[in-house]
Amino acid sequence: MAPLVECVPNFSEGRRIEVITAIADAIRGAGARVIDVQADAAHNRMVVTFVAEPDLAVDAGMAGAAVASERIDLREHRGEHPRMGATDVVPFVPFADLPMEVCVGLAKAFGERLWKELHVPVYFYGEAATRPERRELERVRRGGFEELVERIGDPDRGPDVGAARVHPSAGATAVGARIPLIAYNVNLKTTDLRVAKDIARMIRASSGGLPNVKALGFALADRGLVQVSMNLTDYRVTNIWKVFTVIREAARERGVELEASEIVGTIPLAAAVGVIKDAVIEPAFRMDQVLEKKVWAAE
């Protein structure tokens, strides 16, 4: 089977269905397999997930970016989500056994083309970052389009590729390489939002909790529950079973039971195998022991 890369470009359009469709169609038309399109009107943002052979992934991403540059004007854009570009963020993600270095190479190639063909300045983030302080997307994108227009000339705000001025309508783009994120939520049988917020604070990495965990507490008012909503940014360090058991214990201490948990979107097989290793104490379990992996990966 040919090696594949996953790419999850985020575009600043979540309302005009004809633009959303045109972007997804352009990516598909370049020969990529679009496996998911999520558009959110409140955020005014869309997220496309596609897979393709590595060289083709750059073409497919460029096809989407070209439509976004033509159809989206950041000067008119309103939405709740932080953003700095029409094509806002483009991460290349290893699929199956693809090495991370391949993804870094694709990010670099994509960034060069974005500047050369669409005149959009580029910031490299994640594993593709050229400066340590740009590894975190949040730091690259802080202040959004409006702040970047003012500050792109500052010594520490200049792009990695392109001139130090934002594209007038398409802004700038963060291009990176990273492992797959896991979106994971645990629901608690209480209506007391403080319990979810307390536990979220306790486990999130930024307040000294579990490494590579982002967490927020929400109310699920219509269901009479509260939720600890998480992003696991490196499942190799902190995986689902670990946060599940820590939350279960923290809830118990507060006299609260778990209702259920939710894996949102997809997880890589390696993370699924990791849950089994952890949950039933089977440290030697390998991906190749999943029959489908053994058969399909060998094709």
Added chain:
Amino acid sequence: MAPLVECVPNFSEGRRIEVITAIADAIRGAGARVIDVQADAAHNRMVVTFVAEPDLAVDAGMAGAAVASERIDLREHRGEHPRMGATDVVPFVPFADLPMEVCVGLAKAFGERLWKELHVPVYFYGEAATRPERRELERVRRGGFEELVERIGDPDRGPDVGAARVHPSAGATAVGARIPLIAYNVNLKTTDLRVAKDIARMIRASSGGLPNVKALGFALADRGLVQVSMNLTDYRVTNIWKVFTVIREAARERGVELEASEIVGTIPLAAAVGVIKDAVIEPAFRMDQVLEKKVWAAE
């Protein structure tokens, strides 16, 4: 991606390496993908696991059976494992989303050819059984070759395909369709074999324990542990997490801790997904949420 079937033929040869190799080569030569070959000298038996497109799987199984019929003489065969044929058992197993009915059809076609081309009488078992009492392989094979030679003429012992006489040297063959078996062991931190035997008795289906579980207690003398060794014959009914937690609780009541567990060989992705559903209370988790499955299965 073309639909595939898994086939796990068992042959009564575990000692003569040239015969073991000839059988595996014949299956491979017919175009199947051999993913595992296990030979056991004490049992004098080999188990081949291969996958192939459905029609080709019958050809591949026949190629192996033809070599076995030519090279193995049951009248000379000695070994600890129950057996009644040179080609002893041939189960067809759904791979990924292949319907069970396809496997039943393949078993029937294979059985007809085994009689027609190699003159070996056939008993259908598992989902391919034509009589309820033949669903269980153990019942079909009880008494082995030696008893079958005497009793094949009995009204309840006649084959489903072929004349009521065993092939002089190749015996008879059980051909079936079944879901994948899971071989799963849990190791306990004690040297007291009675603990493993007690727990095995408690959980095995035949003594009123968990449905679709076969279990035995063993000593792992060199490691200072004992083991509950299991076959889960229908992971859709009783999966790994269930037996793990029941054994953990039973061990706790006896003051014994678990050391680790072991999944032997492969498990289907559906069973891996099932462990996650059960362990982190994620009842809605789907196979399609495993990214590799989503991508590969769509090819």
